[in-house]
Amino acid sequence: MIFICFGISLLYVLVMASFILGFDRVKTFQLSHLKPKTHFSIIIAFRNEEKRLPPLLESIVNLNYPNDHFEIIFVDDESNDTSVQLVRSMLANNRHLNVTLIKNIRSSNSPKKDAISLGISEAQYDWIVTTDADCVLPKYWLESFDEFIQKRLPDFIAAPITYVNCHGFLQNFQLLDVLSLQGATIGGFGIRKPFLCNGANLAYKKELFKTLNGFQGNKEIASGDDVFLLEKATKLNANKVHYLKCQDAVVATSALTSWSELVEQRVRWAAKTNTYKNWFGKLVGLIVLSLNALLISCVLLVIIGIMAPLHLLIIFLVKFSIDFLLIFKTANFFNQKNHLKHYYISSFLYPFFSVIIIFLTVFKGFKWKDRSYKK
Template sequence: MMILIFVGITLAYLFLIGSLAFGFDKVKPFPLEEVEAKTTFSVIIPFRNEAENLPELLKSIAALHYPKHLFEVILVDDASEDNSVSVIKTDKFTTTNIKIINNKRESNSPKKDAITSAIQLAKHDWIVTTDADCVLPKFWLDTFDAFIQKNAANFIVAPVTYSNVHSFLDRFQLLDFLSLQGATIGGFGMQKPFLCNGANLAYKKSFFKAAHGFQGNNNIASGDDIFLLEKALKQDAKQVHYLKSKHAIVTTEAEKTTTDLISQRVRWASKSANYKNNFAKVVGLIVLLMNASLICGLTLSIVGVFNFNMLVYLFLIKCSIDFLLLFKTVRFYQQESYLASFIFSCLLYPFFSVYVVFISIFSNYKWKGRAFSK
């Protein structure tokens, strides 16, 4: 009976990840074509204590190819305690279309408040969000514009990855993050979108207002991206798209310590209990059961209750289907060299993921020097 349960979980996982891998290929790459720029954008970037990262962000903003008169950048200071504001004001790349505002706190979510504060002042039709620790590609807004001109869209999800990957901790985070990016793209290909990342997101200001912004979930500290995606899907799923383009890839950096990594992942996991998307809940449950079953199987095999060879077979099946989706993803991001850390990451990942879920259920978390409740 025990073996049947473990095999059943593995088959469900195999079908799920296989479907996402199939869906990945269904989302066709978007080629950047030279078209006359038409779309106007308000780029919103909340920041808190980001003095170290802001110079690179500002440099990438200055290097954007898009016509300056068609976009503005609103940097929202979320009560920074370092010299972030002075860095922006004195940076040589700061231009007239960049302005700084203060966050107007009204809820339990500082980032949602920051985005809402900026949208109230935004001049343009399209809102684009990213993070202060990101670097933007040169043709970022050009790609969004070309895509918008060719597609009826209210909400656009775009790719994110890590840069400056050196240590094993960096590589582990990258492969974990790219698995989420692969699942994101695969979900769109299956016509069941369930993930997105606020570091690279665009939506119409009219959609945000019609959806009443973050109303209904602003008691949850995180989730400025996922909960908006759910609202967009409910309003009109046909106008929700994934922009699969190398020219739109925003890069950020991995967490520097294991403690920071766990804190980040706990923050991500803490919002999952509030998802309204049933497919997202099913995906989360199957992934959790698969990883938990491997840990349980290892424990039982050590005490002689479960066949170790069977455990190895189940683990290899999981690794094989994971590799299929991950390989497609790293090839799109042109980061194939980091697959060298795949096997060791596979061995660690079940323990890491189950631990994160456990912590997210039974404890609160800290982020950016603040403590948050679930």
């Protein structure tokens, strides 16, 4: 039993150490303010986001990029609040911007994929950029993508996201979780095994989307508009798939305000993982889950006297330390080291949280935007 415990722990350390090394291999991209060349079509799908849309709309107005070099396509996914009116008000007050509002056309089990596909079919420019309606865009967002495209000539770009204005333990718990995911995302790109990205900050060529047949093959899965496309793009040509590690490209969003919302969100995220085709991503998920489940099992074994407390302590400290190194690097990049004080309690809670999420994923569906989805 002890050999199994330490074997799983060793595998975990090797995976996390590779992400830590990979994180440093992805060099931070600095803007040099080149003359803008790239034209972008920004696609934003939304449903009932009246509370979150105003900050996004304001950030769009404040983008530092030539107005004739980008368009924004809002795709309304059957909103029944004032979201549509907010977008129309933006249209009326900012006629210098090229903004289009269209209604989503459902054709699959994934409204968001339908919305993005529809937006791409309406896009007039060669580069597609996606973000979410609950995000705030940085001033030099498009300039960051443009310079990266000019210098690196990619076909697919993943970019950073984080939570801001986090208060209290719940929101800081989510922030630390997202920082760990961002660290693993960047680390995966650094070791040339990309397996994660986020559709809230993603860019790719329209021609690439067509070559990959869009979301064909995973339309029946409600979410995953980002990772499934990453898998396809990497399989086609991994050398054209890059990560934009640039502080001027960081998209900000807000953490959830209740545990029930968080559980629903994480169940939705977990529900798509068994359909991933990336073997490395599946292996990482299996190792991470195994160690978290192992820690809980070891607690029970210590309680009933089968395992020595020292062995449990060693396994926990190994995970605690290697996780902290990756999260520290990520927090440093995002200038969020002041939130690390919540890591200590979070590190105790997370194994239980992650195992509960997997358990719920197996036995229940989830709700997303007031719609129910079965597993």
